[in-house]
Amino acid sequence: MISTEDIRRWIRSYADRIAEQKAYLTKLDSPIGDGDHGQNMNRGMQAAVAALEDAATPAATLQAVAMGLISKTGGASGPLYGTFFLEAAKQAPADAIDGADWAAMMRAGLDGVQRRGNAQPGDKTMVDALTPGVEALEQAAQDSPSPALPDILQAAADATREGMEATVPMVARKGRASYLGERSKGHQDPGATSSYYLFQAAADSLTSA
Ligand SMILES: Nc1ncnc2c1ncn2[C@@H]1O[C@H](COP(=O)(O)OP(=O)(O)OP(=O)(O)O)[C@@H](O)[C@H]1O
Numbered sequence: 001m002i003s004t005e006d007i008r009r010w011i012r013s014y015a016d017r018i019a020e021q022k023a024y025l026t027k028l029d030s031p032i033g034d035g036d037h038g039q040n041m042n043r044g045m046q047a048a049v050a051a052l053e054d055a056a057t058p059a060a061t062l063q064a065v066a067m068g069l070i071s072k073t074g075g076a077s078g079p080l081y082g083t084f085f086l087e088a089a090k091q092a093p094a095d096a097i098d099g100a101d102w103a104a105m106m107r108a109g110l111d112g113v114q115r116r117g118n119a120q121p122g123d124k125t126m127v128d129a130l131t132p133g134v135e136a137l138e139q140a141a142q143d144s145p146s147p148a149l150p151d152i153l154q155a156a157a158d159a160t161r162e163g164m165e166a167t168v169p170m171v172a173r174k175g176r177a178s179y180l181g182e183r184s185k186g187h188q189d190p191g192a193t194s195s196y197y198l199f200q201a202a203a204d205s206l207t208s209a
């Protein structure tokens, strides 16, 4: 079961990973964007971490993260990740979260991102990493009524990594990268990369849950 403290650990772990990979994310955003994804996400996640202690439930914690991201990230990714966390918060049960709850929360987050940004799988965005990750969670929850969290979180992280890698040959159809058309081919999408880190952080930090 995932508790409020586990969610805090997840967000801290994600913020650490973003800080560590800030230069790499920005490097990915240079040929097909404006070279700010690392700075944007790092600023947003620092604000999210600063808001963690004030929240007492999983839903309140995820909402605080969303507010930090929305107010400080900027760019296209700030409102999109903010929406992800806001919608996940709405699906969060009052206290302990099991594997099926987690799948429903991540699905709600992804649906929110797609409603807000209108991207479909194949458009070369964060949606290409999040979609297979959420599908892996749903599949695991369907296969077993109480799936072991460590297994399903790592399976989902692996699926987001594959989704991220699959963005390399895609032609971008959303965001700044879409202005490049065919020339966006051959580059990994920065937002798909930060989404893989989000799911890998869950596997790294929630496996003792
Ligand atoms: N409509 C969208 N739906 C989903 N994700 C999107 C969309 N537009 C952009 N993104 C994601 O946002 C990432 C870029 O985030 P960044 O923080 O660099 O903001 P930005 O520079 O304002 O974005 P962009 O230049 O793509 O408009 C992209 O790599 C992509 O994954």
Ligand SMILES: [Mg+2]
Pocket (backbone or CB within 6 Å): 029, 033, 034, 035, 036, 037, 075
């Ligand atoms: Mg950018």
